[in-house]
Amino acid sequence: MRALDRKLIRDLGAMKGxxxxxxxxxxxxxxxxxxxxxxxxxxxxxxxxxxxxxxxxEVFASLVRAPxxxxxxxxxxxxxxxxxxxxxxxxxxxxxxxxxxxxxxAVSLPEGGGGLxxxxxxxxxxxxxxxxxxxxxxxxxxxxxxxxxxxLLRATVRGRRQNLRIVGVAMSPEYIMQVPPGSVFPDDRxxxxxxxxxxxxxxxxxxxGAFNDLTLxxxxxxxxxxxxxxxxxxxxxxxxxGAATRDEQISARFxxxxxxxxxxxxxxxxxxxxxxxxxxxxxxxxxxxxLQREQVAALKAFGYSGSEIGLxxxxxxxAIVLVGxxxxxxxxxxxxxGMTAMYQTFYRFPVETFAPGVGVYAAAGSLxxxxxxxxxxxxxxxxxxxxxxxAMRPAPPASxxxxxxxxxxxxRLLSAPGRMVLRELGRRPLKAAxxxxxxxxxxxxxxxxxxxxxxIDHMIDHQFGRAERDDARVSFVEARSAxxxxxxxxxxxxxxAEPFRAVAARLRSGPRSRQLAITGMxxxxxxxxxxDAEGRVVPVRGGGLVISAMLARRLxxxxxxxxxxxxxxxxxxxxxxxxxGLVDDYTGMAAYMELGALNRFxxxxxxxxxxxxxxxxxxxxxxxxxxxxxxxxxxxxxxxAALQSFxxxxxxxxxxxxxxxxxxxxxxxxxxxxxxARIAFSERGRDLATLRVIGFTRGEVSAILLGELxxxxxxxxxxxxxxxxxxxxxxxxxxxxxxxxxxxxxxPATYGLSAVIILVASLAxxxxxxxxxxxxxxxxxxxxxx
Numbered sequence: 001m002r003a004l005d006r007k008l009i010r011d012l013g014a015m016k017g018x019x020x021x022x023x024x025x026x027x028x029x030x031x032x033x034x035x036x037x038x039x040x041x042x043x044x045x046x047x048x049x050x051x052x053x054x055x056x057x058e059v060f061a062s063l064v065r066a067p068x069x070x071x072x073x074x075x076x077x078x079x080x081x082x083x084x085x086x087x088x089x090x091x092x093x094x095x096x097x098x099x100x101x102x103x104x105x106a107v108s109l110p111e112g113g114g115g116l117x118x119x120x121x122x123x124x125x126x127x128x129x130x131x132x133x134x135x136x137x138x139x140x141x142x143x144x145x146x147x148x149x150x151x152l153l154r155a156t157v158r159g160r161r162q163n164l165r166i167v168g169v170a171m172s173p174e175y176i177m178q179v180p181p182g183s184v185f186p187d188d189r190x191x192x193x194x195x196x197x198x199x200x201x202x203x204x205x206x207x208x209g210a211f212n213d214l215t216l217x218x219x220x221x222x223x224x225x226x227x228x229x230x231x232x233x234x235x236x237x238x239x240x241x242g243a244a245t246r247d248e249q250i251s252a253r254f255x256x257x258x259x260x261x262x263x264x265x266x267x268x269x270x271x272x273x274x275x276x277x278x279x280x281x282x283x284x285x286x287x288x289x290x291l292q293r294e295q296v297a298a299l300k301a302f303g304y305s306g307s308e309i310g311l312x313x314x315x316x317x318x319a320i321v322l323v324g325x326x327x328x329x330x331x332x333x334x335x336x337x338g339m340t341a342m343y344q345t346f347y348r349f350p351v352e353t354f355a356p357g358v359g360v361y362a363a364a365g366s367l368x369x370x371x372x373x374x375x376x377x378x379x380x381x382x383x384x385x386x387x388x389x390x391a392m393r394p395a396p397p398a399s400x401x402x403x404x405x406x407x408x409x410x411x412r413l414l415s416a417p418g419r420m421v422l423r424e425l426g427r428r429p430l431k432a433a434x435x436x437x438x439x440x441x442x443x444x445x446x447x448x449x450x451x452x453x454x455x456i457d458h459m460i461d462h463q464f465g466r467a468e469r470d471d472a473r474v475s476f477v478e479a480r481s482a483x484x485x486x487x488x489x490x491x492x493x494x495x496x497a498e499p500f501r502a503v504a505a506r507l508r509s510g511p512r513s514r515q516l517a518i519t520g521m522x523x524x525x526x527x528x529x530x531x532d533a534e535g536r537v538v539p540v541r542g543g544g545l546v547i548s549a550m551l552a553r554r555l556x557x558x559x560x561x562x563x564x565x566x567x568x569x570x571x572x573x574x575x576x577x578x579x580x581g582l583v584d585d586y587t588g589m590a591a592y593m594e595l596g597a598l599n600r601f602x603x604x605x606x607x608x609x610x611x612x613x614x615x616x617x618x619x620x621x622x623x624x625x626x627x628x629x630x631x632x633x634x635x636x637x638x639x640x641a642a643l644q645s646f647x648x649x650x651x652x653x654x655x656x657x658x659x660x661x662x663x664x665x666x667x668x669x670x671x672x673x674x675x676x677a678r679i680a681f682s683e684r685g686r687d688l689a690t691l692r693v694i695g696f697t698r699g700e701v702s703a704i705l706l707g708e709l710x711x712x713x714x715x716x717x718x719x720x721x722x723x724x725x726x727x728x729x730x731x732x733x734x735x736x737x738x739x740x741x742x743x744x745x746x747x748p749a750t751y752g753l754s755a756v757i758i759l760v761a762s763l764a765x766x767x768x769x770x771x772x773x774x775x776x777x778x779x780x781x782x783x784x785x786x
Contacts, residue, residue, distance in 0.1 A: 034332025064239025124168025443720025544580025
């Protein structure tokens, strides 16, 4: 073994505590990167393979009714590779053990197989021709209710009751996430997808020889926007509701947004962790080089070149980086297995999901190496440039003199140890600033770690507490007279009913457009309120539109601007409307108008699509039973069910990542504070021993060293809280999608908890260093190296 290699092992042993702290921080960054990127890769590959194998569509269109020949004309549009026309029909389900009605969606299966959006059988068989009651049930709904082949269900289809027999459990790429109409979160218990034979469903829906749903796939290089425009023109006479691309399809969008969140989690937190690790490497190596100044000179005197010595210290850093990277890679792989399994419980891909890739580990290793290089580059460069003769001389003693604060009169208020602390900080302000910055980033990561919980609590309070104050929401099969709201209010147990009108529309501002529903609301309604970021009610009045703030950003408009509104049903009027307000909602994108103004916009009388209900908690079962018996009711959604769905999906995923961030943030906090204290002790061992010799007690000597750490920590905490808020803003921006947004809310308790953890880490590190001060060998420390 070469002499330098033996020295490397001794150096690592001497700094084992710091090496462990730096390696742990490095491992945290690598682990988060590997976890997020491996999970992202696994889910992306499983999704893409599933889409291809089951021929998932690329353009989707719903309409009222069209003869089957129209589907052939759609297939002739330039760029269309295949067209599949179907019958899709909503239905109400009477599920055992559920007072409220569940909502179902029946989708026809092509005769003779084939088509697009192919179902994948999990168990059982396909429905047979000539048996109209046979259906397949979606796996999520089946699992939520314990359904299996042979079970019977009671359903209401277009006002007619029908018994359905389950013959198989299936899933489709179109319904990876089974999201109820009007919601943005899946609910497997209250919404299910069923597949029936084409003839059976057409007969039940009065759709013989017709269809009301169309799916297309496109040829390579096709202009998807042009295909959508031509398809909309083709289907407009048949009640077309506007075609949507795969990016706009609710299930595909939900999965894509989740993957976007994973991509964000694999970018921002690892960058913070690895940056802190690079900082720790830098100050640790500089400390070693300062202590080994004479050793470097001796090595050069014995003939070692500057590059050999520089390589030696680079190996020292590389050893720490390698251990951290390997440990982080192993930990990240283990965590990604759990994360992938957790996501698989939601997505249920019928293909193998966990797919680690060499590229992920190579990228993680490269990032760790880059952090290490950044951490040691300047120190190694300075070592190589140091002339042997100069290095043989001890470093010139520090020049201590009263600082600005002492000259202002602070000296009289401080003891001798206090003045020493103040002068040490003033003599090396850059070192103190860098140490404070490292501790500040540890504090900032703690703030980010708890940010998710704060955001979720605010979303629940804002969206489900102050904005949506209804208990249930009823939707009709078809738009009805406004008198239907009075009929709902007459049901025993319904305390109040506020009607709404929903209509599909496309909003345009120049080249930008979005397709969504415009909801007409009664002025002064109390059960569904529109709120701004400060929680103030945004009124809907006149003929103006109140739109989501996210929608305003996507369309590039603000209050006072005008939008072109193209209604996608009925007479399909097209006119301009003024943006009269913005609403800060956190789920989906929406537009609202005063109910009467929307009726006039549609050139119709007082018409509604449903109502928001407030219920007597003691009579909810009776209300649901009455609603199930009404053939005109298409669905009933419960606010508590929507809240539970939110908690089971988006909130659960965010909180899982919070747990990881908090755990790793604590590691960083301890690592940074301990390393800073340990480095300070190593640098000032001779000074501390001198003070002990001239009569200072152990407590006084410890107070000098730990006083510096205390001052730096006190300065670092508020800086870290401010940096943490900025990182939370960055996370909120990066995670924002059209389906959901994360509000930028950091509670005082989060700031307090982060500060307390940093203080506890400082106290623990101070206690360790105090023990080292007590055991300080003054004879060894006072030896002069010349």
